[in-house]
Amino acid sequence: MHRITRRLVGFVAISAASLGVIACTPYATFPSDSDSVVLTPGVYPVPQLMGKALSETYARTMGDLELVPPAVAGEEATPAPLIYALPSGINERDWRQVGILTEVDSAREVTMADIEAGLPIWEIKQVRVRSNRAEVDVAYPSSGDLYQLATLVYEAEPFRAYQLDVFQRWLIPADRPVCENPSEIARIEAEQAA
Template structure:
């Protein structure tokens, strides 16, 4: 009997310590919010969570948008593709990995042309992880070009994958996403430099 009681109190103590540790564990975030620990965007489970956050947000919000007419007459119209943007600082390889994690066949990386053309874009704004809880903020497109914020909340069992616990639309207006893809940014800088060099050469020739 005493052994059973001791085992009960030992289990209760371990549980209390675990809960206390979880409550005191600070969030790790990406991008940084200035106060929390910075989470590496290419380190597990960050890419997986960004992919899952995009997937659930796309699936729950794409129905708000009009269907895209088929390119071939007679074919059925389809939902808009999952064109996704990520925070600055994510490598090109991780962009591809995160797109694969969405498991959405239409998923593709955003381009500058998408931004210029007003293509609907789903953008990860921030991820936050503390112990077995994770939150992914995603900016999603609505009708009339309006963008708003949603949060997907995930939990994991010990040594298990994060699974969706809840999804919340905040109806908070957000700025339209920009293109943070590193290859697109590099191209834009190269074009700006070429234009500046051409202008400088033209000015020099005119002198």
């Protein structure tokens, strides 16, 4: 009897300690916060979360923007394309992968010409992952030259992909997106060197 009680107490103690460790798991982020673990931007689930977040934010906010006039007279005006910007530290291959993962036909990487022309741009600000919960902050174009922030919260079941749980628009102005596209930066550097 004493041995069973001792094992039961040991099991309860280990279970409580494990639960405490799991409950206190910090967020891993990209780009990094000052005190968080850094996520690798090209490794699952970061590209998938960025692609899903851009696609969802674009779908929910493009109706707030004016339609793009047709290039040829007589054709219909179209919604603005999904021009996306990602944080610095992401390579060209991962930029392309995120664009594909948006599953939006008009999706393309931001260029300096887009910034200078004042075109609407959707920008990933940060990705945070903790266990089965992930959050993505996206700056999206609002009226005029105003950009605002949205947070998308994703939940995942074990061995399943993350699914959108909450889309929260914040009435917080965000900075206008910048071009951190490595292929665009390389092109500009090559032009300046020539």
